[in-house]
Amino acid sequence: AQSVAQPEDQVNVAEGNPLTVKCTYSVSGNPYLFWYVQYPNRGLQFLLKYITGDNLVKGSYGFEAEFNKSQTSFHLKKPSALVSDSALYFCAVRDPEYGGATNKLIFGTGTLLAVQP
Amino acid sequence: DVKVTQSSRYLVKRTGEKVFLECVQDMDHENMFWYRQDPGLGLRLIYFSYDVKMKEKGDIPEGYSVSREKKERFSLILESASTNQTSMYLCASRVSGSVYEQYFGPGTRLTVT
Numbered sequence A: 001a002q003s004v005a006q007p008e009d010q011v012n013v014a015e016g017n018p019l020t021v022k023c024t025y026s027v028s029g030n031p032y033l034f035w036y037v038q039y040p041n042r043g044l045q046f047l048l049k050y051i052t053g054d055n056l057v058k059g060s061y062g063f064e065a066e067f068n069k070s071q072t073s074f075h076l077k078k079p080s081a082l083v084s085d086s087a088l089y090f091c092a093v094r095d096p097e098y099g100g101a102t103n104k105l106i107f108g109t110g111t112l113l114a115v116q117p
Numbered sequence B: 001d002v003k004v005t006q007s008s009r010y011l012v013k014r015t016g017e018k019v020f021l022e023c024v025q026d027m028d029h030e031n032m033f034w035y036r037q038d039p040g041l042g043l044r045l046i047y048f049s050y051d052v053k054m055k056e057k058g059d060i061p062e063g064y065s066v067s068r069e070k071k072e073r074f075s076l077i078l079e080s081a082s083t084n085q086t087s088m089y090l091c092a093s094r095v096s097g098s099v100y101e102q103y104f105g106p107g108t109r110l111t112v113t
Helices: none
Strands: A003-005 A010-014 A019-021 A024-026 A033-038 A044-050 A056-058 A064-068 A073-078 A087-094 A105-107 A111-116 B004-006 B010-013 B019-025 B031-038 B042-051 B054-057 B064-070 B073-078 B087-094 B108-112
Touching: A003 A087, A003 A105, A010 A019, A019 A111, A024 A073, A033 A064, A033 A073, A044 A056, A044 A064, A073 A087, A105 B042, B004 B087, B010 B019, B019 B031, B019 B087, B019 B108, B031 B064, B031 B073, B042 B064, B042 B073, B054 B064, B073 B087
Parallel strands: A010 A111, B010 B108
Antiparallel strands: A003 A024, A019 A073, A033 A044, A033 A087, A056 A064, A064 A073, A087 A105, A087 A111, B004 B019, B019 B073, B031 B042, B031 B087, B042 B054, B064 B073, B087 B108
16 A cells, blocks of 8 residues: 655754755655655645655755655755744655646645754 | 636535535636545545546545536535535646646635534
8 A cells, every 4th residue: 555654743853953854755757755844733835745756856945855865865954944834744655556637646645843942 | 827716715514405515716727626634634536527527536435426517617515415414626728738836815614413
């Protein structure tokens, strides 16, 4: 079965330190991978995506993600965390069983990032 | 900017009531989606629509139905609300094509008592 795993329910980091939010996937074929962020009482906002090409993808708010095919991972990173980065982060992968234009996504369970001042 | 709006931010309904959740997008997107979000479970797809009057079941369609009569509007219907449908409901839309991201509305927090 196709799946996405976010192994950490919560990540704590001090402001100014680098942060990593982990994501691993299991899908057939080439994965299309996405990261979203959810601030309190808000909908999800798109951060970045990997479709093909360079393994390091840059996105909004200074975030980047590294696609690693051998480790089937797509970890979200930021060199220097801000208190305002505190939010819930979701990794998602396109479900290849829904081919063509529809692009049904499979979401992970989310990781709460807490950045301490 | 893409804008996806949902009719209510907070909704309280009684068990057995028929509930309508409305979603409107302003970017002429072909695809629209309804998810529910529960702690520890992430987002689970209820239904999606790839075009007007077209719909497909997602992972958890039981107890729900949908309607898409116009391209910009996608409605989620709870025929007879139950307490286990208390949740955050999120609507999303996107351009047709597998490489494109989804854009989400602010969500409706539904409580069924």
